[in-house]
Amino acid sequence: MCGIIGFVGKEPAAPILLEGLERMEYRGYDSAGVAVRSETAGLQIRKTKGRLKVLSDLIHGGADLEGELGIGHTRWATHGEPNDINAHPHVSENGRIAIVHNGIIENYLELKEHLMRQGVRFTSDTDTEVVAQLLEFHYNECRNMLEAVGRCLRRIEGSYALGIICADYPNALIAARKDSPLIIGYGQNGNFIASDVTAIIKHTRDVVYMDDGEIAVLTADSVDVFDDEMLPVEKTHSVIDWDVSAAEKGGYAHFMAKEIMEQPEAVRKTISPRIRDGRVVLDDLHLTADYVRGLSRIFIIACGSSYHVGVVSKYSWEKLLRRPVEVMLASEFRYCDPLVDEKTLVIVISQSGETLDTMAAMREARRRGGRTLAIVNVVGSSIAREADDVLYTWAGPEIAVATTKAYTTQLVLMDLVGLYLADLLGTVEKPAYEAILSEMQLLPEKMQGFLAHTEDIQYFASRYFNHDSIFFIGRNLDYAMGLEGSLKLKEISYIHSEAYASGELKHGTISLIEPGTLVVALGTYAPLFDKAMSNVVEVKARGAEVLALTTEPFRERMEKTADATISVPETHPMLQPSLSVVPLQLFAYYVALQRGCDIDKPRNLAKSVTVE
Template structure:
């Protein structure tokens, strides 16, 4: 979602702030702004609706704003329409305090009405400005900025990550966090706050992750952290181990294409350290054999593409473990009164580890007595820190909003966990265990084969990009894979796209099929290939044009009926979605390219959703 950057040091702040915001553009935003404090000009605030380039041009790349202390923000509108006034930073009525904010203040209207009765005038429609005005009110009471921040935090309800500067404090940047990510960066020429490590990796690899309720005071030479009672806290530092070039395009036209092409290596990094001597070894987690055998139910909780990983895993885990597995959208989990107890394993999947709905669902599962296992990509993220156990995918930084390599690494890691649990339960035969593990180790090579023929998929995209409505159909794992393929397409091309279980066509959906309708028919799940073929014939009879995805061993059969066919290498059935999803990612990419869409930053979407 929105991006925060803050800097205090011995260099001009504005160019650094703009650079950090540029590196977070993938998070999605509709306005941008910076505030810088200087000795001669006090607080200088520049903000504007639209892309960051507008702000950069307005300030000549930041050169117009002198000062070595500042905050910046890219906003995705939640309260108030996207415009210059509602953009961050927000400034208190006397012009002395500036603030940037990620999250939502739930009781902002009550606070706003109270301040208005005291004579405070508001300029914006945002919940964030309420905090800036409330800070001024309490600062006037106590004349101490840290104390004022503490008083404000005790009054507000909701989620927040704040960056705050005050004209009366020329060398101090204040930060606070609850349910919204914020990191501290320790640099040689100054210190940073940011909502994403990509914003500061150019300047430092030395970071710490703020916890809920903490307040930080940064100067050029120090970073002091306090709890919600203003008691000092010692923070554990981490070293970011990926290179800045990993967050750059490296010659590719878009981050999404780069990240699609990086998938074989990302999968190799995720699985290789966890396979030793022909066994799955998960030293990172502490699920005892006794606990696993006592399991009565498993929940998989996630949002978006991670939810689709859960859908694939439900089929695979129930087959491997012979235990009931339920996949629940994180945004619904808290409100469905889930049947969780001490014999329930709740698997939480989140690329960023900061997804607010998913975090809230995990906390609810823990409150009910369940054990939580997190699958995340970002080391030190909130979900990773709070879960009972955590397994990291090693996808590296993913910049494009539409996930690709994070999805496939989550998928193979869930397959690894499924095998690991099945081995402990004795519910998988040794021969099948060995075959799956062998095929998993061949996935990177087979995925590379798919990528080597991406021009074929580009050709199909050029044939079909002008359709306004597209349907994905499949059975079992193909249905789950189709959900992700459909999401990719609608996310970045803005084409109406839906995925349906093929058997449901005759229960109503087939009424939407007419002459020329494009149907992407998925027939890569071998045990149900003949059923898939019958559904291809069914939609063809009603005038649909069919683009089929199948495996090499079924290519010839599929080509006799479908209008166009994409084939991927054969692997074990439970691993087939890891290969099959790659052509669907590429198809979405090339369709969006043909339609002239902003592929890496699709409209209205954000990389990490940190509000409910």
């Protein structure tokens, strides 16, 4: 969601802040601002609604603001409409304290009413300004900024990542976090805070991840971290091992296009180290055969595209493991009194590892005695650190808001875990196990071959981009894959799109089919191809125009009925969604391109959802 960067060092802060905010634009935002302090000019605040370029032009790339201490923010509105006043940073009434904030202050109204009774005047509609005013209130009490921060945080309920500067502390940047990501970067010419490593990767690869309840004080030459009792904490340093070019477009028009094309290599990196001598080897997974045999059920918990990975995996895992697998939206899990105990394995899937709903669901599962396994992409993220076991997808940085390579790597990693567990249980026969592994190792090559020829998808996008409503239909794994194809389309093209299990058409949905309605019919799941064909005939009879997706062996049969057909290479049915989702990603991309949409930064959406 929102982006935070802070710098204290030995060079001008404003250009560094703008550069960091630019690298976090992909997270989604509607306003931006910076606060910079200098000895001569004091606290200088500049913020504005709209894109970062508006702010950059306002301060001439940072040249207008002097000082080597500052904080910056890109805001995605939650409390108060997007405008200049509600943009961050927020400043205390006396103008001496400035803060940036990610998260939600749940008791902000109570705190605001208390402060107003003390005579404090508010200028914005945000929950964040409450923190700034509360800090000033406590600072006036104790005249010690670190103590004031501690007092303030003890009164706040909710989630926060905070960057704080005070005019009375010309060389110090203060940071705090709870349930919202924040990292500290150690640089040669100064030190940083950021909500995303992409913001500071150009300046340093030496980082530490702040934990809940921690407060940090940064100067140009030092970093001190304290726990919620103000006791010093020794932090473990991490090294960011991906190159800065991975977060750049590399000649592509959009990050989404680049990341679609990176999928073969991302899948290879996910698979290759985990297959040795014809077996799945998961060194970081510590599940014994006795534990797995004793499982009564498995939950898969996630949001958005990661949830769709779970839906695909449910079909595959129940067939492989002969155990009940339940897929739940993380935002619903902790409110449904879930049946979790010590015989429950809970898989949580999150690209960022910071998705607040998923993190809260994982904590609820652990509280009830379940064992948790996290599937994440970001090393050192909150979910990765808190889970009992963690497996990384190793997809590399994903910048476009609409996920592509994170989805496919999650999918193949879940396939690997499913095979691994089935092997422990003895529920998969050796020939089937070997066939799946053999085909899995061919996935990158088959994906690469398909991506080399995408002209027909561009053509179909130009033919169908002006539809206002599109339906995706499929059965079994095709239905699960259709959920993701539909989401991709609506996310970036703003076309109304829904995915339905084909067998449900006659239970209501077919009433929406009229002459000219576009239906994307998925027929890649070989065991149910004939059923898929019958549904194509069904919607055609009501006047639908059908764009079909099938595998190459079935292309000729599909072309006899559908209006247009896309085919992908055939693989093992369990692995087919990993290949078949690629044309759906491309179709969404090219449709959005035809419609002139902001593909990498679709409206109202954020890359990492760190509020409930």
